Amino acid sequence: MLATYPHHGRTFSFNPAAPLDISLPLAPGENQVNCFWAEPVQFDVIRVGSFVGSVAEGGSTNYKRVHLTPHGNGTHTECYGHISPDPQATLNRSLRRFLFVARLVSVQPRRQADGDEVVLLEDFRRELEGGPDAAVRPEAIILRTIPNHKAKRTRQYSGTNPTYLEPALAHYLAEHHIEHLLLDLPSVDREEDAGQLLAHHAFWQYPHATRQHATITELIFVPDEVEDGLYLLNLQVTSLELDASPSKPVLYALT
Numbered sequence: 001m002l003a004t005y006p007h008h009g010r011t012f013s014f015n016p017a018a019p020l021d022i023s024l025p026l027a028p029g030e031n032q033v034n035c036f037w038a039e040p041v042q043f044d045v046i047r048v049g050s051f052v053g054s055v056a057e058g059g060s061t062n063y064k065r066v067h068l069t070p071h072g073n074g075t076h077t078e079c080y081g082h083i084s085p086d087p088q089a090t091l092n093r094s095l096r097r098f099l100f101v102a103r104l105v106s107v108q109p110r111r112q113a114d115g116d117e118v119v120l121l122e123d124f125r126r127e128l129e130g131g132p133d134a135a136v137r138p139e140a141i142i143l144r145t146i147p148n149h150k151a152k153r154t155r156q157y158s159g160t161n162p163t164y165l166e167p168a169l170a171h172y173l174a175e176h177h178i179e180h181l182l183l184d185l186p187s188v189d190r191e192e193d194a195g196q197l198l199a200h201h202a203f204w205q206y207p208h209a210t211r212q213h214a215t216i217t218e219l220i221f222v223p224d225e226v227e228d229g230l231y232l233l234n235l236q237v238t239s240l241e242l243d244a245s246p247s248k249p250v251l252y253a254l255t
């Protein structure tokens with residue numbers, strides 16, 4: 001059974017029973033994706049008096065505290081609050097819609113003279129502006145970097161100077177009114193850049209013309225079977241009044 005979704009005067013169809021989950025699960029332990037020197041996710045059993053929040057240990061219910069670092073553990077979505085001192089700049093205020101027309105684009109980074117692997121605007125544009133989907137203006141871009149090793153699901157990125165985006169690419173997305181960027185990297189910016197965060201600033205146009213509703217989602221994983229093209233994106237987060245939240249982006253192929 002197909003459902004329809006209107007976008008810029010066209011009517012797309014998608015199958016609600018065929019979701020493609022591009023989030024990475026949050027689980028305790030060392031074998032989970034990790035970046036920016038975050039501690040691993042931890043679930044602690046709550047113990048109060050004779051109460052134990054573990055059925056395995058004889059308690060009536062499981063009742064656990066979660067210890068996690070949104071920017072460092074698993075798929076997460078952030079707003080301009082990541083680079084702003086404003087306590088009002090929270091993801092819960094920024095992200096007010098949850099369905100978007102998205103274009104999935106695969107791009108291979110290029111090694112620079114200094115050894116950095118960088119996704120360049122030129123390569124991104126060649127993919128975006130080619131093919132039959134180029135006529136549709138998407139609200140979101142999902143960037144899959146090539147090669148697409150499954151190791152992305154569990155990689156320990158800290159201190160490895162991971163691939164990042166040319167700031168001009170982030171600027172291009174802002175200029176083309178792309179509200180949501182999703183990518184399978186720890187950050188749009190270089191791991192250590194003396195606090196410049198050039199691509200973050202360019203994407204949010206912060207602080208001169210801040211795009212308050214724009215978001216960046218990092219540490220996704222898009223399996224190879226999911227082909228480049230147009231998707232309906234359902235972007236779900238927790239209602240945290242914080243700059244970032246663990247998130248669950250789910251795609252539905254659009255026809």
Ligand SMILES: N[C@@H](CC(=O)c1ccccc1NC=O)C(=O)O
Nearest residue numbers: 036071187190191192193194195
């Ligand atoms: N590159 C920044 C650090 C940075 O980007 C960052 C630091 C901690 C947690 C997340 C970060 N960036 C994520 O996009 C710097 O060198 O100051």
